[in-house]
Amino acid sequence: MEIETEAASGFDDLSLPKLCERRSEKWTTYPPDVLPAFVAEMDFALAEPIQRALIEAITRGDTGYASPMGLAEAFAGFAHARFNWLVHPERVFLVPDVMVGVAEVLRLTTEPGSGIVINTPGYPPFFPTIPEYGRRVVEAPLARSSRGWELDFDGLEQAFKSGARAYLLCNPHNPTGRVFSRGDLKRIATLAARYGVVVVSDENHAPLTLAGAVHTPFVSLGEEAAGNAATVISAAKGWNLAGLKCAVVVAGSEAIRGRLLTLPTEVRSRAGHLGVLAAIAAYRDGGPWLRGLLAHLDRNRTLLGQLLAEHLPAVSYVPPEASYLAWLDCTKLGLGDDPAARFLERGRVALSRGLDFGPNGAEFVRLNMGTSRGLLQEAVARMAEAVG
Numbered sequence: 001m002e003i004e005t006e007a008a009s010g011f012d013d014l015s016l017p018k019l020c021e022r023r024s025e026k027w028t029t030y031p032p033d034v035l036p037a038f039v040a041e042m043d044f045a046l047a048e049p050i051q052r053a054l055i056e057a058i059t060r061g062d063t064g065y066a067s068p069m070g071l072a073e074a075f076a077g078f079a080h081a082r083f084n085w086l087v088h089p090e091r092v093f094l095v096p097d098v099m100v101g102v103a104e105v106l107r108l109t110t111e112p113g114s115g116i117v118i119n120t121p122g123y124p125p126f127f128p129t130i131p132e133y134g135r136r137v138v139e140a141p142l143a144r145s146s147r148g149w150e151l152d153f154d155g156l157e158q159a160f161k162s163g164a165r166a167y168l169l170c171n172p173h174n175p176t177g178r179v180f181s182r183g184d185l186k187r188i189a190t191l192a193a194r195y196g197v198v199v200v201s202d203e204n205h206a207p208l209t210l211a212g213a214v215h216t217p218f219v220s221l222g223e224e225a226a227g228n229a230a231t232v233i234s235a236a237k238g239w240n241l242a243g244l245k246c247a248v249v250v251a252g253s254e255a256i257r258g259r260l261l262t263l264p265t266e267v268r269s270r271a272g273h274l275g276v277l278a279a280i281a282a283y284r285d286g287g288p289w290l291r292g293l294l295a296h297l298d299r300n301r302t303l304l305g306q307l308l309a310e311h312l313p314a315v316s317y318v319p320p321e322a323s324y325l326a327w328l329d330c331t332k333l334g335l336g337d338d339p340a341a342r343f344l345e346r347g348r349v350a351l352s353r354g355l356d357f358g359p360n361g362a363e364f365v366r367l368n369m370g371t372s373r374g375l376l377q378e379a380v381a382r383m384a385e386a387v388g
Contacts, residue, residue, distance in 0.1 A: 010044075010045070010292070011044055011296040012296075012372045014043055014044070014375060019043055024243060026039045030344075030350050033348050034348045034349065035350070035375070036350045036368075037349060037350060037368045037369075037379045038340075038366070038368060039352070040174075040323075040324075040370075041242065041368070043370060043371040043375065044240065044371075046239070047281075047282065047289035049281045049282070049286055050286060053281035054274055057273075057277050062277075063273060064273055065273060066271040066273040066276050067273065067276065068271075071092070071094060071276050071280055072089035072090075072092035072248070074279070074280040075087065075279070076089050076092065079217070081287070082207065083206070083216070083217055086220075090257070091250055092248050093248060093249045093250075093251070093260045093263060094246070094248060094271050095232070095247050095249055095268070096246070096275075097246075098202055098204045098236070098247045101232040101247050101248070101249040102168060102200050102202055102232050104249070104267055105230045105232065105249060105256075105260070106130070106135060106168070106198075106200060108259040108260065108262065108263070109165075110135060111165070112134040112135070113135065114135050114136065114164070114165035114166065115135070115166075116130045116136065116137060116138060116164065116167075117138045117139075117156065117159045117160070117164045117167045117168065118137060118139060118140070118168045118170070119139075119141065119173070120139045120359070121175055121176065121327070121354065121364070122139075122357055123202070124356040124357060126170075127358075130168070135166075138159050140152065141155065141360055142176070142178075147318065148176055149176040149178050149318075151180065151187075151188075153191070160191055160194075160197050166197060166198040166199070166200060167192060167199050167200070168200050168202065169188065169199055169200070169201045171203060171206075172203070172205040172215065172322035172323060174323070175327045175352070175357055175361075175364075177318075177319070177325055178320075179213040179214070179322050180216075182214075185216055185218055185221060185225075189218075189229075190225075193225075196228075198228050199218060199230075201217070201218035201219070201231045201232065203217060203231050203233040204232070204233060204234055204236060204237050204247075205237050205323040206233055206322070207237065207239075207290060208238055208293075208297065208323040209321065210297060210301070210320070210323075211294070212321065213321035215322065217250075218231050218252070219251070223253045226253070227252055227253035228256065230251055230256055231249070232247060232248070232249050232250075234246060234248065234279065235278065235279040235286075238282065238290055239278070239282040239286055239289070240370075241275060241278050241279065241282070244274050245275045246271050246272055246275030246276045246278070297370070300324070300376055301319040301320060301326070302319070303373055304317065304326055304369055304376060304380070307380040308328075308380065311381065312383060314333050315330055315333065316329035316332070324369050325366055325367070325368060326366065326367040327366055328364060328366070330363050330364060330365060337363055338354075339364075340352065340354070340365045342387065343365065343382070343383050346385070346387075347383050347384075349379050349382040351365040352366035367379065
């Protein structure tokens with residue numbers, strides 16, 4: 001366990017001036033005096049095995065087009081170790097990122113004009129991507145509960161019954177951080193089979209499932225339950241590799257695999273070669289770093305609750321079961337539908353606006369806590385200053 005302890009200790013060693021030197025979206029969208037805690041990028045250094053793989057590739061000039069060689073096998077090994085999921089490598093397909101994978105599966109399995117069900121609040125790119133591919137968004141809002149947010153199965157069935165042809169499931173759910181149970185997934189599978197609905201499961205945050213929760217990949221339910229389904233997943237969130245462009249689609253059956261075999265060659269060629277190399281390194285050798293990260297995020301979600309109780313007790317917060325995103329209910333602050341605007345203007349901290357996640361995101365914000373304890377404390381202090 002020493003390596004995990006050592007890895008966990010490094011997640012607090014962050015320098016804000018050094019982070020400001022980064023050129024990614026997170027660090028260039030706002031002026032330097034704004035603390036960014038919005039887009040889903042973490043602040044930590046890359047895991048050493050991934051750094052080594054990338055440096056070696058650049059040193060040998062290995063920056064050509066992506067090859068999937070070794071990716072399916074590496075992912076299958078990780079999936080078995082992390083989720084006890086037996087993946088057939090021949091059912092694994094390389095795509096540039098999770099949203100491209102989702103969209104291509106929907107294109108191959110539904111007709112233009114089809115209704116695609118999403119749960120709201122929902123990941124913002126779902127809203128423009130579905131119509132971009134000629135389909136319609138059908139909202140099935142989540143229900144509020146003491147645990148935060150639950151699937152509304154009556155609403156989901158009504159959406160299926162009304163003619164929707166596919167269900168874009170987000171599990172673990174972004175922005176709420178909810179990990180849906182195996183029982184929930186089986187109920188989804190039963191409803192989908194009854195109404196002939198394809199299930200496309202975005203599981204991008206699955207590697208970041210935290211202590212106390214268990215992630216079940218949808219297609220791991222087996223062909224009887226998930227024969228008309230696909231899981232889309234990547235190393236992007238777990239190891240902070242979003243800009244390197246590599247994800248995989250895993251077919252739930254031979255029938256779905258047959259559809260995926262018709263993917264245009266250009267889809268695979270848009271993936272990044274360095275992304276493939278980084279993902280292979282993450283899946284094969286990134287386990288100790290990931291375990292250290294999960295321990296750190298577990299501490300951060302507890303710390304955030306303590307900070308809010310002390311400085312912003314009116315903000316309601318249910319700790320996420322996965323990932324580093326906190327969905328905060330600011331209704332009692334009385335800041336209107338877009339509290340993120342006040343936090344940015346008066347606190348100089350940038351959060352994701354809840355309205356971007358759908359109508360039921362009004363008066364919410366999403367906070368990125370994939371950072372050090374010190375910077376998380378600074379973010380909450382700035383939020384409190386904005387309403388003080």
